[in-house]
Amino acid sequence: MNSAQRSIYDSLTPDELDQRNQLEIAQTPPNIDSPLAVNDLAVGVFAAMGMTAASLATDRGLPPQQVRVDRWHAGNTLNSVAWHFQNGWQLDIHVVHSAINGFFQSRDGRHIIYNGAYPHLRQIILDFLGCPNHKERITEATASYDAFELEESLSKLGACIAVVRSAEEWASHEQGRHLASVPAVEIVKLADSEPRPFSTTPTRPLSGLRALDLSKVLAGPTLGRQLAEHGAQVIHLRHPYQDLIYPFDIETSYGKINSYLDFTRPRGRERLLELAREADVFAQGYRFGAMEKNGFGPHDLARENPHLVYVQLNAYGFGGPWAHRHGFEQLAQSVTGAAAINGGSLSNPKLVPAYMNDYLTGFLGALGAMIALRRRAREGGAWLVNVSLARTCQLALDLPLRDPGEALRPTQHEDLGPWLIDQDSSLGVLTRLKSPIEYSETPCFADIAATAPGTHPPEWREVTQPKPPHRPTQMLDSLELLGNMALH
Template identity: 35%
Template structure:
């Protein structure tokens, strides 16, 4: 899987670089703590390993020696469940899921609903006709509706849902067919052009900071995109996350994915704020976006406009369902992609009677590491060949990659190692925020963050 990821990223096929993996357990796979009927642990090691290999390549491209790359598989497994281990002042950091975000039986199968955000929760209730007893009345109303019809109704109401399908049904549908054969991700190196050179890392940067001095603008939300930029921050990049001021992130996800980043608020519907954003982009090395395809175009962030205004800029764009096919404009989350693509069917613990789930939100986390890997490879090509590269990733494409590596024999499932073994608490104005530290080492130097999560919107929208 690591070779497949590296090939998708158009990494040099003859590169002898290797990844040293330690911490495996048993015959079930290198990352056995993420065991199950699919190669979840192997996906975790492969995607994290791809990011580390791309980081080492960037270190060399910026004039350094080639670092030795290593990762502990048990550490990766804990990092892929990082949201479970966040603590604030020793206590809980909040719930990860709203009770409405669950599988429920329909008239002809199952459906996964999503209500973590208030507007998505309200959309589900609208699609069900505003049950008079609120969420308590949802199961009975869902049970009376066919799954796909209810899925369509929730989407039409502005919400998120996915009927349970098996892998064959997914591939037979229009969206699965649109993605089949597309591969894990798109990576377009672009044409060589005159771009500002990438300087060597600033003095004082360690071997584990090959991205030091580089600027990453983070226009992502929820888990996958913020995980990717969290990795880049751990590699030394200056990451500025930009959000709309009235669209607060869930507290748990903010704390989990916020270490190492600054945070600014901009309202892109405001012309002055759009101009501020484009001034930021003038000095940005990589723009990472995590919104539905086309939704940022009205703000001057379409590929054509970006190429014209900011020809030096590398981009990585994330979507749930891909940038082609009838579902390209749908909202989506890891749990919904697991349901629609057939992962939840394959992961069933009782032969398909009830849906199952992966042992981690591996589509989110795996795609996040692929985002980081794509950004690092783009920076390498800019340093070596003056190319502005562009990558596209999607949760559904990561899901289809994972399904290609399933088998009929469930892997053994030992418990995850103690999270405390891999925890850190960098200084944060939000209290003592304990999080899982980033996995991997470069030349024996562990990755890490200089600071913990900040107060949302507490930074000015400027580069230091």
């Protein structure tokens, strides 16, 4: 590992790992065009998760193995939703490029960013500004407000807005200081209980373990998908009438039972409690405090299940004045200083062209769950894992900037052939990027291909697939592309 990768890896591996497992990093050229060392950040995260999963596997009696991460492939993983195909057709994610989503200049010359990916969030902003979802009208309306006044007013209404800040401004902000005081993967013991040893007849690192995923795009469902691809039984639960962004929901559904459930109704509440009592991991990405109000907060469920690992994800962390604010990838990049660094200045913000915080926060949540499961096996207890988009972004800012003399290898779909896999599904042949973590003995795979929301009843099912059902892509020459789907 290079020094940047090593610093991330060391910060994310607090517990002893089995040194019989071997780590290999393929130091291929980076592909993410940014001054930030995004490829190296991704390598460090994936290496930490891979070696933790391999150690969990040997804890359970599986053989030591080699873990391999490719630097170029690691960067492409941060745009994996852009490299997802249904019967050869690239899934269209242009819905996230709505007129409201982007940077606008305020009256005082600062830049703000809105995100209205979901209709109700978009409407809050448009109603406040008094204009339609039209770029020129939004520009005019925004220019009549001072930036921080607008941020505060719209945030109180529940909108997704952020003033673009420098890294120095964020470091001195109360929320930035709070996040700097906690680790990127915060793991806290919730309650004492007897150790819960792993079963000793697994075929994969998480064989026999059960996880509930109550989250929306993109970080939370990525967490659930990673648990599934390491062998866990995962049920994804969503409200049947909740807004969705179809390509993102499909891309993160691999390996999961995909179910509807409304826990605000008596029947749904009862069913969720039943599932939580039987689960090993409960992951949720609701606004901070929402689950507590409904009786499904960390301490609530630790009383119901004293062996539970509870993972929660949000935009700005779980303390400080912004803990309750909504946020997405683009806002995390903007408030922390990443967008200003990527664009060269505060006056020219530009997003890093990758969903780096979304995907990496999902992987960090899965990593935290694995660390907590190992601790549960040794010392018992219920555990809480906290991860957030902005804290993940601060990891990137902690690294030295990328060497500008190192040549980039931009991603062309023709170059992805060795990294693309096909899998048959009820939606046809789905083509996707394979896992960025390669294991010699327990390869990642999804025994269930991607499915539409609500496909299955909310019931556990055994994962019995003995080997990966996917195959190297046969469709590279016939893929139909709409264009650049990377974040921009």
